[in-house]
Amino acid sequence: MAENRLDKRFKELKSENRKALITFITAGDGGYELTEKAVLNMAESGADLIELGVPFSDPIAEGPVIQKASERALKNGTTLEGIFKMIERIRQKTQVPLLLMMYLNTIFVYGTERFFAQCKETGIDGVIVPDMPFEEKDEIQGAADKYGIHNISLVTPASEGRIQMISADATGFLYCVSSNGVTGMRSKFDTDFSSFFAPIHKYAKLPCAVGFGISSPESAKHMSQYCDGVIIGSAIVHLVEEYKENAVAEIEKFVTSIRTALDEV
Numbered sequence: 001m002a003e004n005r006l007d008k009r010f011k012e013l014k015s016e017n018r019k020a021l022i023t024f025i026t027a028g029d030g031g032y033e034l035t036e037k038a039v040l041n042m043a044e045s046g047a048d049l050i051e052l053g054v055p056f057s058d059p060i061a062e063g064p065v066i067q068k069a070s071e072r073a074l075k076n077g078t079t080l081e082g083i084f085k086m087i088e089r090i091r092q093k094t095q096v097p098l099l100l101m102m103y104l105n106t107i108f109v110y111g112t113e114r115f116f117a118q119c120k121e122t123g124i125d126g127v128i129v130p131d132m133p134f135e136e137k138d139e140i141q142g143a144a145d146k147y148g149i150h151n152i153s154l155v156t157p158a159s160e161g162r163i164q165m166i167s168a169d170a171t172g173f174l175y176c177v178s179s180n181g182v183t184g185m186r187s188k189f190d191t192d193f194s195s196f197f198a199p200i201h202k203y204a205k206l207p208c209a210v211g212f213g214i215s216s217p218e219s220a221k222h223m224s225q226y227c228d229g230v231i232i233g234s235a236i237v238h239l240v241e242e243y244k245e246n247a248v249a250e251i252e253k254f255v256t257s258i259r260t261a262l263d264e265v
Contacts, residue, residue: 002148005097006125006172009048010207010228019262020173020229021220022209023255024051024101026069028078029240030247032086037248038240043096045252046259051128051233052087054080054102060131065234069241080110084122091123099126099152107140116143126150126172134166155200157191167203176200176210176227197226217261224265232258 013020023042027035039050055073059066087098100119107115107129119127126149129140137151144151150172155163157179167174179191200208210223211231220230239254240247 001145001150001171004125004148004150005095006049006099006150009097010173013048013228014207019224019265020048020207020209021046021255021259021262022049022051022211022229022231023047023236024053024211024231024233025240025251026053026055026066026073026237027083027086028055028073028076029069029237030072030244031076032078032082034240034245034247036086036090038236038251039090039096039098040093041248041252042236042255043094045255047096047255048229049097049099049125051099051101051231052083053233053237054083054100054106056103056106059103063234065238065241069237072241080106080115084118087122087124097125098123099128099150100124101128101130104129104132104139112140112143116140116147116149119149120147124149126152128152128154128175130154134162134169137169157196160199163199164203167200167205170204170206173207173209173228174200174204175231176208178210178212178214178223193223193226200227217257220258221261221265224262230258230262 010020025035025038042050053066055070055078059070134153141151152172152175153166153170154175154177155166156177159166207228209229209231210227214220214223214230214232215235223230236251239250243250
């Protein structure tokens with residue numbers, strides 16, 4: 001696969017000896033315009049990659065914060081077609097790597113070939129499909145490869161003996177889920193991260209980023225010692241819920257604080 005924006009950014013970060021900050025926002029929560037402004041603002045505030053959550057009626061991997069955001073976005077009339085149009089506008093202003101986090105059924109309903117062609121055309125660099133078992137990734141892998149879109153693999157503390165197999169086949173980066181269960185802000189983690197990351201570092205040939213539950217500069221800084229980057233979602237989505245049309249300024253403060261913490265590592 002030809003190198004895309006995601007690959008280039010991770011190479012740059014490695015050469016700078018810096019950790020990746022990957023942020024997430026639910027597309028269409030508060031309207032397309034708010035999402036667009038937030039994405040551009042996060043890119044300017046130090047986010048290296050940005051995930052756009054495609055709202056879905058039954059987001060099984062998500063905790064209550066992102067579930068509610070999905071419901072609000074769907075009530076607003078958010079569609080995949082509308083999200084692609086928004087991405088076209090975003091791409092006129094920034095080349096920050098963009099990923100779609102979404103559920104398999106949404107891709108199938110849209111049409112797998114058509115979906116990945118549209119990703120390529122609008123400037124999406126990767127997709128994360130949390131409800132797709134590793135053993136079934138071939139259902140979309142051919143189309144993803146054809147259009148140069150990374151199909152990001154996930155590992156969890158429950159993956160154990162499968163980490164070698166998943167790591168060997170991964171592209172872009174390896175998404176390391178911090179704890180079993182759904183997304184959400186956590187004050188503490190039950191996972192033994194040293195033992196979780198030992199086989200990941202042994203077998204993974206590409207960058208690793210950890211997500212699910214990181215919600216403060218302190219937790220981001222702590223988690224970054226284990227891997228190449230951190231992923232923050234619910235904490236940002238919560239700001240949209242709390243501050244609504246005034247959320248962008250709050251997101252800027254929050255993302256800047258995380259970036260500062262990571263650059264101290």
